[in-house]
Amino acid sequence: MITAIQSYFSEEIISITPLGGYDNLNYIIETPNSKYIFKTYIYDEYTYDLLVEENKILIYLENFKNIEIPIPISFNNKESLVIIPINNERRICRVLSYIDGTFLGETTTCSKEVLLSLGKTIATLNSNLIHFKSYFYKSRKWEWNIENLLLNKKYLEDIDKVENKRVATYFMNQFEINIIQKAVGLRKSIIHNDINEWNVLLKENKVTGIIDFGDVAYSFTITELAIAIIYATYSNEDYLKNALLIIESYHAVSPLNEVEIDSLYYIIAARLVISVCNSAHSRKTNPENNHALISEEKAWKMLHYLVATNPIYFSNTIKEALGFKVEKTKNIEEVKKRRHKHIATILSISYSKPIYVEKAAFQYMYDAYGNTFLDAYNNIPHVGHSHPKVVKAGQDQMAKLNTNTRYLYDILNIYAEKLLSKFPTSLNKVFFVTSGSEANDLAIRMAKKHTGHNNIMVVEHGYHGHTQADIDISDYKFNNPKGQGQKDYVVKTEIPDTYRGRFTKNDGTAGKQYAEIAIKDIETSPNKIAAFIAEPIVGCGGQVPLAKGYLKPVYEAIRAQGGICISDEVQTGFGRLGDYFWGYEAEDVIPDMVVIGKPIGNGHPMAAVICTDEIANSFNSGVEFFTSFGGNPVSCAIGLSVLEVIKEENLQQNAKVVGNYYKEQFGKLQKKYPCIGDIRGSGLFLGFDIVKENSTQPDTKLAHHIKNELRERNILISTDGPADNVLKTKPPLLFTKKDVDTVVKSTELILENYYNNI
Numbered sequence: 038m039i040t041a042i043q044s045y046f047s048e049e050i051i052s053i054t055p056l057g058g059y060d061n062l063n064y065i066i067e068t069p070n071s072k073y074i075f076k077t078y079i080y081d082e083y084t085y086d087l088l089v090e091e092n093k094i095l096i097y098l099e100n101f102k103n104i105e106i107p108i109p110i111s112f113n114n115k116e117s118l119v120i121i122p123i124n125n126e127r128r129i130c131r132v133l134s135y136i137d138g139t140f141l142g143e144t145t146t147c148s149k150e151v152l153l154s155l156g157k158t159i160a161t162l163n164s165n166l167i168h169f170k171s172y173f174y175k176s177r178k179w180e181w182n183i184e185n186l187l188l189n190k191k192y193l194e195d196i197d198k199v200e201n202k203r204v205a206t207y208f209m210n211q212f213e214i215n216i217i218q219k220a221v222g223l224r225k226s227i228i229h230n231d232i233n234e235w236n237v238l239l240k241e242n243k244v245t246g247i248i249d250f251g252d253v254a255y256s257f258t259i260t261e262l263a264i265a266i267i268y269a270t271y272s273n274e275d276y277l278k279n280a281l282l283i284i285e286s287y288h289a290v291s292p293l294n295e296v297e298i299d300s301l302y303y304i305i306a307a308r309l310v311i312s313v314c315n316s317a318h319s320r321k322t323n324p325e326n327n328h329a330l331i332s333e334e335k336a337w338k339m340l341h342y343l344v345a346t347n348p349i350y351f352s353n354t355i356k357e358a359l360g361f362k363v364e365k366t367k368n369i370e371e372v373k374k375r376r377h378k379h380i381a382t383i384l385s386i387s388y389s390k391p392i393y394v395e396k397a398a399f400q401y402m403y404d405a406y407g408n409t410f411l412d413a414y415n416n417i418p419h420v421g422h423s424h425p426k427v428v429k430a431g432q433d434q435m436a437k438l439n440t441n442t443r444y445l446y447d448i449l450n451i452y453a454e455k456l457l458s459k460f461p462t463s464l465n466k467v468f469f470v471t472s473g474s475e476a477n478d479l480a481i482r483m484a485k486k487h488t489g490h491n492n493i494m495v496v497e498h499g500y501h502g503h504t505q506a507d508i509d510i511s512d513y514k515f516n517n518p519k520g521q522g523q524k525d526y527v528v529k530t531e532i533p534d535t536y537r538g539r540f541t542k543n544d545g546t547a548g549k550q551y552a553e554i555a556i557k558d559i560e561t562s563p564n565k566i567a568a569f570i571a572e573p574i575v576g577c578g579g580q581v582p583l584a585k586g587y588l589k590p591v592y593e594a595i596r597a598q599g600g601i602c603i604s605d606e607v608q609t610g611f612g613r614l615g616d617y618f619w620g621y622e623a624e625d626v627i628p629d630m631v632v633i634g635k636p637i638g639n640g641h642p643m644a645a646v647i648c649t650d651e652i653a654n655s656f657n658s659g660v661e662f663f664t665s666f667g668g669n670p671v672s673c674a675i676g677l678s679v680l681e682v683i684k685e686e687n688l689q690q691n692a693k694v695v696g697n698y699y700k701e702q703f704g705k706l707q708k709k710y711p712c713i714g715d716i717r718g719s720g721l722f723l724g725f726d727i728v729k730e731n732s733t734q735p736d737t738k739l740a741h742h743i744k745n746e747l748r749e750r751n752i753l754i755s756t757d758g759p760a761d762n763v764l765k766t767k768p769p770l771l772f773t774k775k776d777v778d779t780v781v782k783s784t785e786l787i788l789e790n791y792y793n794n795i
């Protein structure tokens with residue numbers, strides 16, 4: 038080796054030592070007076086041109102003399118690159134000056150001094166490079182330039198954990214929306230583009246050298262700062278606190294503008310995404326190669342931290358630190374006043390201190406002040422707020438075609454087939470509409486048409502929607518002190534509640550007893566019943582599951598007198614209950630109609646009535662049915678994506694596992710605090726009944742106290758039930774055990790304080 042190189046090299050080579058690490062084709066050369074880095078690369082034209090360009094930058098930077106950088110050393114032939122055969126391979130060889138110091142990666146914790154020095158150094162580097170022109174770099178389009186983030190999309194498939202894949206995909210989508218579409222205020226220049234902990238050299242707690250200019254790019258200048266922040270902070274969980282030190286000292290040398298500050302969150306995330314995508318891909322193509330595993334884990338941790346932190350908080354914190362004006366107190370009263378100018382107060386707002394939301398991601402909602410709320414309440418964003426796959430499905434279809442069912446288009450058929458595959462074969466017709474209310478209204482109309490009967494049997498405390506027909510069948514509404522009262526065609530039957538009701542043995546005994554009451558109601562109804570409608574778990578009634586063994590005899594009795602059975606799965610459907618995809622499955626019955634809504638479109642206004650052929654045929658003979666929006670292509674695309682995500686991310690199983698854990702943890706709390714009278718529900722559709730001690734008497738005040746205190750601790754749940762004393766929790770199905778711990782720990786603290794203060 039020495040002889041091969043010596044002939045090109047003017048100084049006497051004493052030794053050549055391979056550099057550590059996985060890449061052993063870089064060496065340290067020692068001569069009597071000096072040390073050099075000797076680097077070799079397999080020859081190809083592109084690499085050669087790249088190295089020529091890199092050497093130009095190094096020579097350019099050398100003039101500034103404010104940062105130590107490797108300087109290209111010429112060979113005997115005056116060239117700084119030579120092609121030498123090494124081990125029978127043509128290799129491009131270069132020699133660079135050796136820079137002394139310890140790597141940033143060798144320091145266990147980065148001190149304040151180091152971080153400040155890092156910010157200053159990279160700002161200096163960026164300033165040095167402002168006027169460096171390179172058409173080569175400007176035209177280089179490759180995956181590690183953040184502007185080309187989307188080139189990494191193909192690697193998303195290589196990410197194995199669903200919780201990671203969805204976050205990476207989310208940040209890719211967010212980058213398109215928040216950076217690519219708004220990039221006007223972002224400065225661009227040639228940047229080093231890889232300020233990682235093994236490319237930064239320190240001497241006495243100061244950054245003195247930067248090495249490895251192999252990833253230089255023409256890109257958003259702020260990317261340099263973003264990359265430096267990642268690698269200098271990702272080993273320690275105080276990310277933002279440490280980042281601020283780097284940012285402040287960077288800003289002192291090279292002032293940032295507000296657009297850059299607002300972008301930093303997304304640019305950091307995007308760079309992390311490039312890194313994890315490439316790691317996932319290289320592991321897939323070369324499973325033995327685990328060299329990046331530790332940094333990969335750190336990168337994932339930081340990405341999840343960013344989701345839980347939120348972009349508003351991130352940029353507000355930076356702006357405050359840099360002395361920018363941050364509007365901290367958006368006046369809620371003003372916002373409310375503006376709303377009430379045109380929106381009636383009957384549309385209520387949750388909490389005495391309303392939440393003024395601006396963005397949301399997965400199980401988090403971000404308010405306008407930069408607070409992150411853990412959403413343990415909203416079941417409509419079933420697969421998570423702003424789920425990237427659902428967002429993309431809507432965007433793509435909206436850009437392609439949106440029309441109505443008077444025309445033929447494939448996605449309606451594809452979606453209908455996919456949705457109906459989730460039902461038993463007898464349920465094989467679907468009517469798409471745009472809300473749960475509309476679906477129940479339609480279901481009742483169809484039931485009446487099919488049976489020729491007029492009466493509807495409903496369950497006490499049930500809720501089925503806001504149209505007149507729905508309100509008439511919703512005890513929750515018509516029986517409200519301000520309600521319209523029970524119509525004479527409505528038969529209300531007692532809620533089969535095994536906690537507070539008259540029969541409590543939930544081994545099938547109570548179910549049977551309640552069914553006997555319902556059957557009596559059917560028999561004594563003056564007119565025949567067209568339909569019996571019930572939710573498997575009565576949500577507005579306080580998350581009350583129908584007693585075991587109840588539905589079957591009631592269904593039989595309804596059918597025996599010529600009626601049909603409807604399961605209102607608006608709340609309980611799509612795997613939320615964990616053990617079952619639809620709530621009725623728990624009771625070994627098959628309804629004649631199923632009404633679905635809420636989670637079906639993850640927030641997009643969709644709903645559907647599923648029924649048998651016979652019922653659909655009866656309806657066929659009536660006046661034409663048409664709805665402008667039901668079953669439109671965009672809704673179908675979104676609905677399809679929701680079904681896909683549930684499957685791909687195994688969310689039904691997650692609802693089961695996390696839901697059981699949730700119940701278990703609240704069970705532990707119940708032992709300590711008997712005010713938790715009952716823990717009920719299934720999967721991630723749960724209710725915690727708050728009672729006065731040693732009774733089943735509702736403690737509404739305490740339930741509200743817990744709800745409001747949880748809100749103060751940035752956790753969203755609600756209360757419901759006739760006495761409004763049941764804590765209601767039905768989070769997006771990607772909720773984790775860690776999220777459960779957050780809710781349970783906070784509830785425990787609230788109860789502890791509460792009892793200490795009475």
Ligand code: PMP
Nearest residue numbers: 472473474500501502607608634
């Ligand atoms: N059925 C049930 C069981 C519901 O909980 C709701 C809404 N809370 C509806 C129907 C009505 O659905 P929407 O609000 O979409 O009209």
